[in-house]
Amino acid sequence: MSIISTAQGADETTTPITHSPDTPLVTTQSAHDWGLTTLEWTRYQQLKRGERGIWSPALDPLTTLGVEATTDAERRHYADLLVEKESQRVDKELAFQRAYDKAWKRRFPVLSPVNDVSSAPDVPVNRRLAVFVREGCTACDHTVSGLLKAGNPLDIYLVDSNGDDTRLRRWGVTHHIDVARVKRRDITLNHDGGRWEHYGHGKMPAVLGKEGATWQSVTR
Numbered sequence: 001m002s003i004i005s006t007a008q009g010a011d012e013t014t015t016p017i018t019h020s021p022d023t024p025l026v027t028t029q030s031a032h033d034w035g036l037t038t039l040e041w042t043r044y045q046q047l048k049r050g051e052r053g054i055w056s057p058a059l060d061p062l063t064t065l066g067v068e069a070t071t072d073a074e075r076r077h078y079a080d081l082l083v084e085k086e087s088q089r090v091d092k093e094l095a096f097q098r099a100y101d102k103a104w105k106r107r108f109p110v111l112s113p114v115n116d117v118s119s120a121p122d123v124p125v126n127r128r129l130a131v132f133v134r135e136g137c138t139a140c141d142h143t144v145s146g147l148l149k150a151g152n153p154l155d156i157y158l159v160d161s162n163g164d165d166t167r168l169r170r171w172g173v174t175h176h177i178d179v180a181r182v183k184r185r186d187i188t189l190n191h192d193g194g195r196w197e198h199y200g201h202g203k204m205p206a207v208l209g210k211e212g213a214t215w216q217s218v219t220r
Helices: 024-033 038-048 051-055 061-067 072-107 138-150 165-174 179-183 195-199
Strands: 002-008 011-017 129-133 154-158 187-191 206-211 214-217
Touching (some): 038 051, 061 072, 072 187, 072 195, 129 138, 138 154, 165 187, 195 206
Parallel strands (some): 129 154
Antiparallel strands (some): 002 011, 206 214
16 A cells, blocks of 8 residues: 655645555456456456356356357357366476475385275265276276266366367267366366376276375275
8 A cells, every 4th residue: 555645735644545456467467377368357357246256256267258258269269278277287286296206205215195095985075086087998987977976076087088179078978977067167078198197007097086285096
């Protein structure tokens, strides 16, 4: 807060000037962080103050703009931006996970931060899980079906999809993935991009749950 002094005759008064938390500089930076123009960011802020903000108060800017888009071109634009943003997020988390794994091995070379919970097959419903699957994998289909029925939030990674979005969508349709859950980010469908090789420990399917800074292998 800055103070501006104003002379009025013999008297001097001070007027407090407060700055809005959403100054043009902050708006520009926030828009840039999400790959948006300042005009798009303003549109997002307007949507947050309307019905969409009431229905989905925690929705990210790209999904908010995407679901409220008025043309197919707009939807594709925001979908592309969201895929890129999600990829960056996952890559950052996995990069930190690799650093954590190395740090653990340095300090505790005879212990492993990844545990196999074969004695506890029932996973809490509110626990978000990462699931690595392949096409034509009966065990994968059975596991995914069980997790969908349990209601767990899921990040599903299709191994060997070669970045083919058509294959990914076809897999989702074939396995009756609820579109409504996908729209609210309760379920995400992703290309594996080589992540299974690092975290799957040779298992297919592989189900992982986040415990603090570590990924915990879950056997169902």
